[in-house]
């Protein structure tokens with residue numbers, strides 16, 4: 001085994017000093033080293049989107065990102081979306097619209113939707129679908145997810 | 159205090175949603191325990207082979223490895239819900255590629271994986287069979303030489319690798335054919351569908367110093383987990399405590415054993431907590447799928463459209479182990495007549511062993527395999543007779559008050575209304591008249607309707623009134639994400655006249671929960687819901703008994719009042735709150751108020767005088783539910799691509815306890831149905847699953863889903879259901895594929911009889 005490397009990882013505004021193996025993914029380190037288990041491992045192959053996190057504002061796959069590569073950047077996970085205990089508009093909308101069933105996809109979905117609205121505050125339905133096209137959900141059929149994101153957008157009824 | 163609104167019928171957000179969207183909800187793989195090890199399962203590299211030796215020394219010698227267990231260690235303890243034919247780790251033989259053969263526990267995943275590669279198992283390969291034709295050929299190898307001696311929970315004939323032969327005969331089909339003006343006949347093939355719950359299977363097991371093992375796992379019934387782990391390891395059930403954290407979807411795939419026995423065996427071997435979580439690839443290869451089906455069907459109708467006869471031969475590919483196959487084959491035999499009065503049927507259904515992944519329960523449970531045949535034949539008959547497909551169905555669907563299905567009395571049936579609602583909502587009459595001309599993109603609309611059940615087996619509930627007058631509900635029913643915790647709390651709160659946030663719901667735990675057979679068969683709202691109502695009524699009776707002592711009056715003079723109060727009938731000011739009653743009962747007299755109920759499905763039974771039923775592996779089933787579903791599609795004749803434009807789905811649900819949750823569950827089922835109809839297919843290259851990844855096994859993404867899915871709830875309260883409710887879990891998936899096939903036929907005149915209807919298959923069919 002090669003030497004663990006020291007990194008500092010800034011997650012949801014908090015900086016953690018850690019030793020990681022060079023091949024450790026960000027998802028693995030979040031879940032196993034700093035107990036942030038909100039980001040889910042649905043496939044570990046970059047397909048399902050359950051591990052989505054924001055790195056410097058862009059949605060990235062936690063399972064495809066090496067922890068060492070995320071060092072020194074601003075990482076936001078699902079645990080960082082609610083500020084001061086209040087749900088973010090996206091989270092509130094997912095709740096209100098009953099979009100969440102088993103919830104396993106939802107951390108990734110909520111992160112992707114948050115990034116989408118940060119980029120494009122008033123997306124069309126087609127843009128919402130496009131923005132969430134990297135996130136698989138097996139329970140909801142996506143209908144209520146789109147409704148929720150639409151209502152959380154600047155143009156949506158709030 | 160009169161502003162109380164009953165929680166039943168309110169589309170409130172699910173109780174656990176806040177935890178789920180903030181990342182706080184705990185699923186099995188999110189858990190860890192002090193000193194915990196990680197377990198990895200070693201799969202069989204062969205589809206059929208005798209195990210001739212094990213060498214685990216290199217694995218054990220690896221630094222960080224705590225234990226290796228094999229079939230030799232756990233012993234030949236067979237498990238299986240219908241036929242006890244498999245062991246948690248292979249013993250003697252392996253029968254599919256991917257079958258668990260050994261398990262290893264180590265300090266971390268990397269070490270465990272490395273150790274798994276070092277485990278050296280020798281095999282002697284045996285001839286294997288990969289489809290039901292080969293498995294039933296005269297010279298086919300027997301997968302289970304000891305089949306005759308296996309323990310079975312039902313009686314049926316068997317034949318070579320066909321583990322059961324289920325027969326249903328009513329009337330006389332041969333005589334009926336002569337009276338038919340239209341007869342259609344065809345063969346249909348359906349594929350293996352993977353449940354693809356987003357959460358791969360996971361279990362964490364921990365053993366205490368008395369040898370009692372606690373297992374937290376993703377499952378559909380803690381009681382099933384307790385029973386199959388006990389059986390598989392030869393332990394008394396009292397040595398197991400099974401608990402369910404949040405579950406990331408199941409759909410039938412987690413109804414029987416997954417990785418719990420391996421985790422428990424490793425915990426027992428090491429004395430330390432062990433967590434086993436499958437990779438997505440192993441989850442595909444190791445767990446279970448929907449049965450591939452081959453169905454031959456013949457249906458006949460009189461000139462006026464009255465369905466007279468149907469004959470069906472069903473062969474389901476069960477894979478290497480029986481699992482829920484006899485049940486699925488039985489339900490397929492029952493449902494293949496569709497929701498119709500057909501007086502003459504002759505049905506045979508056979509689940510057949512092959513050297514592939516076991517097939518098991520999957521939403522629809524035998525319904526989808528036969529619906530594609532049955533519901534497209536109805537359209538073909540309509541076509542032959544020049545009738546509208548909905549008119550033909552309306553003429554034949556079972557009506558409330560009728561007897562059907564081997565003489566079962568049907569008290570309620572909202573199917574006619576489902577059909578009428580869909581017809582109106584989708585603009586059926588106009589759209590069916592519009593004929594696509596020329597070539598290019600053609601539009602069509604098609605429909606299907608289907609029956610299902612929501613009453614089967616047993617459930618219980620405990621409603622305990624806490625010292626302050628709030629309540630805790632315990633049913634042991636696992637919420638797989640469909641929202642049963644919320645719905646059961648709504649039912650409980652309404653039955654007690656409390657608010658939802660005054661009722662807490664207990665985590666399913668075999669040490670404390672009453673029995674619930676499982677979150678399966680669309681049964682939790684109906685069965686557990688009934689138990690909850692009855693347990694709440696029991697609690698109310700006890701509250702009245704205590705209140706009568708406190709108020710010095712007769713129990714009969716008391717009534718339950720909204721907001722958690724008991725009062726004297728006709729005297730509005732004479733009342734007492736739950737808090738005071740509960741305080742009195744806890745500290746003075748009467749004892750804590752604990753309402754309980756326990757029930758088994760008790761609806762009307764089959765009538766042996768009305769038909770012949772042989773090999774059917776269930777006792778009473780019922781609480782029938784129905785659905786009508788229409789899909790409008792566009793077929794691209796150049797590419798063969800079918801694009802679903804809009805779906806309409808009407809469901810006979812009795813009463814929506816939580817309309818938002820019901821709608822969401824229906825939408826999700828429809829989208830799984832779209833996947834089944836259009837793209838999902840597990841493909842084997844002889845014994846090897848060729849597409850065990852989400853990349854190669856495609857489930858619908860958000861771009862594949864039509865922008866609009868119109869769900870309609872037909873509410874005609876069931877007389878026994880909790881507040882009139884029946885189940886809804888499975889029907890939404892079942893009618894989608896036949897509705898699409900019918901829509902394609904409407905658009906192009908071409909019939910598709912094989913699923914999924916991929917562009918290649920569509921093109922081939924279009925080109926004749």
Ligand code: FES
Nearest residue numbers: 044046047049063
């Ligand atoms: S776990 Fe990263 S994309 Fe699936």
Ligand code: FES
Nearest residue numbers: 102103137138139
């Ligand atoms: S809610 Fe279950 S996977 Fe999306």
